[in-house]
Amino acid sequence: MARGLDHIVHAVRELDAAVDLYRHFGFTVGARNIHPKTWGTENHIVQFPGTFIELLAVADESGIVPHTDRHFSFGAFNRDWLTREQGFSMLVLEGRGAPDSKSFQESGIGNFDLYEFEREARRPDGQPVKVSFALAFASDSRAPDIGFFTSFQHHPENFWNPAFQVHANTAKAVAGVVLVAKEPADHARFLSSFTDAASQTTADGVRVKTPRGDIEVLTPAGFIERFGVTAPDVSHGARLAAVRFSVGDASLFEGAPNSAGISGVYAGNATVIGRQDAMGAVLVFEPCR
Secondary structure, eight states, X not given: OXXXXXXXXXXXXXXXXXXXXXXXXXXXXXXXXXXXXXXXXXXXXXXXXXXXXXXXEEOOGGGOOOOOSSOOOHHHHHHHHHTTOOEEEEEEEEOOSHHHHHHHHHHTSOOOOOEEEEEEEEOTTSOEEEEEEEEEEEOOTTOTTSEEEEEEESOGGGTOOGGGGOOTTOEEEEEEEEEEOSSGGGGHHHHHHHHTSOEXXXXXXXXXXXXXXXXXXXXXXXXXXXXXXXXXXXXXXXXXXXXXXXXXXXXXXXTHHHHHTSOXXXXXXXXXXXXXXXXXXXXXXXXXX
């Protein structure tokens, strides 16, 4: 069965600033969470039904473990990524745990051991609960600046909460993500194996429709033409550039960039916030379809 979007990691150097940014744009942002010391990271979650944005920063580098042939280090990847820039660093799909690791090995896109961990979370009333995950990592050699993995939750009832999924900006869901690459077709096979879904050639690139959101790959020129903002540098490989949000009332965003003192783009029925104004990420707000 095809794997849908689970979450997207927005890696930043100043976590509080990222929280302020997302709240300013009308998102409900959850409490701070602390990852294992071997990761050295902390996060806040912006949650939707079945999908979330993970605002993530490195808090303590002292215990971060390195990569090995069979171990993908989440902490080391994001630590090194943040030495270069900020933005969307990782694309995560809903997972099945060990079967995903086996599938990735068989398809030649990952030979990493399954990684399992747990942490404490808090309900809206402040009550602590345990959440636990099994992560299966994959790798696209033509996209070394994107981390790919699937996530299986052992206690989903402790993680997902409708109270965190109501946003003042009327955002209802993550409609999809957009990658940028010199040659989008070069990534079609990897994405098909990663999602367990067929890729489609489009007029401006490649698209994979998943059970929860689309994954698109555009050329830099196609990205600029579609969204009207600069694309990330793809000289070293494909990049994860944008997240598309479905909103109930896109017109609410027409004045948002100006009120925030930034240079947003209002084009038709969508609002686009560029990389320079969203800590390296492109945020696209589209009317629900």
